[in-house]
Amino acid sequence: MLQYLxxxxxxxxxxxxxxxxxxxxxxxxxxxxxxQPEAAGQLRTTMLIAIxxxxxxxxxxxxVSLLLVLTK
Amino acid sequence: xxxxxxGGPHIDxxxxxxxxxxxxxxxFGIDFSITQAVVWIWIAAALLITVLTLVAKTLKHYPxxxxxxxxxxVEFLRNQLVNxxxxxxxxxxxxxxxxxxxxxxLTSSLLGLxxxxxxxxxxxxxxxxxALVVFLAVQGVGVRKHGLVGYLKGFVPHGIPLxxxxxxxxxxxxxxxxxxxxxxxxxxxxxxxxxxxxxxFLSMIILFxxxxxxxxxxxxxxxxSAFEIFVASIQAxxxxxxxxxxxxxxxxxxx
Numbered sequence: 001m002l003q004y005l006x007x008x009x010x011x012x013x014x015x016x017x018x019x020x021x022x023x024x025x026x027x028x029x030x031x032x033x034x035x036q037p038e039a040a041g042q043l044r045t046t047m048l049i050a051i052x053x054x055x056x057x058x059x060x061x062x063x064v065s066l067l068l069v070l071t072k
Numbered sequence: 073x074x075x076x077x078x079g080g081p082h083i084d085x086x087x088x089x090x091x092x093x094x095x096x097x098x099x100f101g102i103d104f105s106i107t108q109a110v111v112w113i114w115i116a117a118a119l120l121i122t123v124l125t126l127v128a129k130t131l132k133h134y135p136x137x138x139x140x141x142x143x144x145x146v147e148f149l150r151n152q153l154v155n156x157x158x159x160x161x162x163x164x165x166x167x168x169x170x171x172x173x174x175x176x177x178l179t180s181s182l183l184g185l186x187x188x189x190x191x192x193x194x195x196x197x198x199x200x201x202x203a204l205v206v207f208l209a210v211q212g213v214g215v216r217k218h219g220l221v222g223y224l225k226g227f228v229p230h231g232i233p234l235x236x237x238x239x240x241x242x243x244x245x246x247x248x249x250x251x252x253x254x255x256x257x258x259x260x261x262x263x264x265x266x267x268x269x270x271x272x273f274l275s276m277i278i279l280f281x282x283x284x285x286x287x288x289x290x291x292x293x294x295x296x297s298a299f300e301i302f303v304a305s306i307q308a309x310x311x312x313x314x315x316x317x318x319x320x321x322x323x324x325x326x327x
Contacts, residue, residue, distance in 0.1 A: 045152065045313075048306060048309070048310070049310060049313060049314070052258065052306070052307070052310040052314075055258070055262075056254055056257065056258040056261075059257065059258060059261035059262065059265070060257060060261075062261055062265065063257060063261055066086075070086060
């Protein structure tokens with residue numbers, strides 16, 4: 001019972017942190033693209049790499065949550 | 073994933089992703105059994121080899137059709153993935169490795185969207201195997217370029233007092249191990265989650281016990297499959313470009 005509660009809570013917290021980080025990243029990238037549209041390709045590539053890093057952190061928590069839910 | 077304590081149907085999407093041997097094969101005490109992941113890796117590799125060799129055998133000076141498409145991908149790989157990260161000189165050496173990584177991961181992940189198939193990259197064994205190859209490549213190129221002592225000396229900045237070494241070296245060793253491991257877990261978790269969400273949507277039809285409500289889960293599955301194509305491409309790109317970054321870091325050691 002406590003397993004399910006902690007798994008859900010952990011995943012919620014991780015998703016919250018990842019959502020704020022990714023939103024901030026994309027906002028800054030949009031600002032930079034608006035200032036200099038010629039650099040849009042390079043900016044988009046860097047943004048995607050940074051999003052993958054942030055998402056990986058949330059996915060580590062997902063792996064832990066799945067382990068909590070699926071094993072006794 | 074509904075708990076059986078409430079008396080409802082026991083939905084368990086995760087059993088689709090378990091590996092079962094199709095053909096047992098034990099050599100020298102190691103288990104080389106053929107599982108679904110092995111079969112689908114073979115299919116992805118055969119598909120890639122067939123398409124690319126067929127295009128390469130009949131190269132035309134003015135490309136058209138399939139050759140145009142493959143040239144577009146190869147040029148994107150060469151410019152964005154290798155040359156921008158590593159520079160032209162090392163880029164020529166490492167382009168085949170990084171392009172193979174990208175194309176193989178992309179093909180394996182996209183093949184999993186075919187109904188009834190198995191996604192090899194949704195299994196932790198496959199992604200850890202790929203990450204091990206990357207780890208050996210990165211350490212190998214660092215040792216070959218700088219020598220073993222020079223490469224180890226490159227882990228710490230110059231001119232630091234000796235007592236700081238026992239603090240810095242373990243951190244550096246752990247980060248050298250953690251970077252390929254994070255590549256493996258990122259790819260595995262992204263692929264697994266995408267397919268589990270599709271299966272959970274489909275299981276809602278069973279949970280509601282009626283076909284009339286089936287139109288909403290099916291619409292959700294269509295949207296999630298389209299998103300999964302996008303995520304598979306992005307994850308293959310991220311794996312390849314991070315590999316290029318790690319190799320470039322090992323070659324041009326910053327400290």
